Amino acid sequence: MSYNINDAEFKRFSSLIYDIAGITLTDAKKVLLTGRLSKRLTALGFGTYTQYFKYVTDPIHADELQFMVDLLTTNETYFFREPQHFEFLNQIIPPLKQVQNYRVWSAAASVGAEAYTISMILAEKLGENGPWEILGTDISNSVLEQARRGLYRISEAEKIPPQFLKKYCLKGNGEQTGTLLIDKKLRQHVRFEQLNLNVEGMKKTGDFDVIFLRNVLIYFDIPTKQRVVANLIPSLKSGGYLIVGHSESLNGITNVLTTVKPTIYRKP
Ligand SMILES: C[S@@+](CC[C@H](N)C(=O)[O-])C[C@H]1O[C@@H](n2cnc3c(N)ncnc32)[C@H](O)[C@@H]1O
Known part of the structure; x- marks a missing residue:
């Protein structure tokens, strides 16, 4: 009606x-x-x-x-979205022997495709049982329920490279035909929590090497973008990276971070 x-x-x-x-x-x-x-x-x-x-x-x-x-909320997302960012991530992860615990935050995670894409890159670089963890957060509860299950329609996974599909995803059989489950060996490194980024004076969530804040700033006006980015900066390690979506920019939003290249920023 x-x-x-x-x-x-x-x-x-x-x-x-x-x-x-x-x-x-x-x-x-x-x-x-x-x-x-x-x-x-x-x-x-x-x-x-x-x-x-x-x-x-x-x-x-x-x-x-x-x-x-x-x-x-608009929750559109998919695996390996804007793949240059994952190529960049792949380049900046230090060698295993230099890593104590590599931490990445997917700060507007939606159903988790971004967090699990990151998990595939980290597993390749630092090992499936390596010292790394991922936090995924979103304001929406319903998307987080799906993210925690790690269960997707096969059609949502078409951008996952075949070698990763084989290694890190389980194809459903019987009643689960047409679905794909992210393997537990990745899921055990990834946790999802509800978090509203638009809270004045939001608490620090941790110390992250990289924060993905992609395709959410587009919904915000300038004061909101400023508040949200200021909320995230304390949780970024010195030398850590903040990555925004390809149609987004932090120009005029913060002067704390330096620009590495368009959409990629670094905390001095
Ligand atoms: C379009 S999705 C982007 C998903 C993923 N980052 C990507 O790039 O594919 C935007 C997400 O931001 C979330 N969002 C919107 N406002 C938010 C807020 N104030 N705090 C946290 N998440 C928010 C929405 O619920 C939605 O899941």
């Missing part, structure tokens, strides 16, 4: 998602918002967006608010 949304209602929802996640929904995103939320109105038996807004902003319905955030 489709419901009409008036300008005032749209404004209320776009302010809400901006305040929580930092995501800017311009008027052009009205169709996106109604397309994604209308099923919740139907499921909960509401006739208008105003009724749903009241419900979702009532503190006793915090679960529904999280559900709404999950619906309004």
Whole structure:
């Protein structure tokens, strides 16, 4: 069923998602918002967006608010997306004997394709049982559930090089036909946690050699980009790298990091 949304209602929802996640929904995103939320109105038996807004902003319905955030985030991702970044990663990983514990953070991890792609590169370089770990975080709970399972449709994996598919992925049989499971030997190095990057004064999450922050800044305005990047910098080791998506840039966003090449930055 489709419901009409008036300008005032749209404004209320776009302010809400901006305040929580930092995501800017311009008027052009009205169709996106109604397309994604209308099923919740139907499921909960509401006739208008105003009724749903009241419900979702009532503190006793915090679960529904999280559900709404999950619906309004765009989670597109795939394995080996923007492969130059993984070639770069491959070059900067030090030799095994110099590594104590190599740590990489996929900071807008979605369903985990980026984190598991990184895991394949680290396993090749430092060994399947080597001293490395990956943290994947996202604001959306539903994508993290899939990320933790490490289970994908085969069609989502077409960019995984055949030798990695063979070595690190298990093809499903029987009821699981058409699926692919990331092997436990990689999954044991990767952990996923929910984290909103748009929190003022966010706590440090660890000390990372590399942080991937790809294809999420595009949803943010300049003050939000500045806040999010400032939140990440304390968790980056000196000499560590921050990598953004190919259509993104930290120009004017921070002066703490130096540019190595477009989309790749380093903490002095
Ligand atoms: C388009 S996906 C990018 C996935 C992956 N990094 C890639 O490049 O393929 C963007 C992700 O950012 C997440 N996201 C949006 N706002 C966020 C926030 N404030 N904190 C943490 N994650 C957020 C979304 O839930 C979504 O999964």
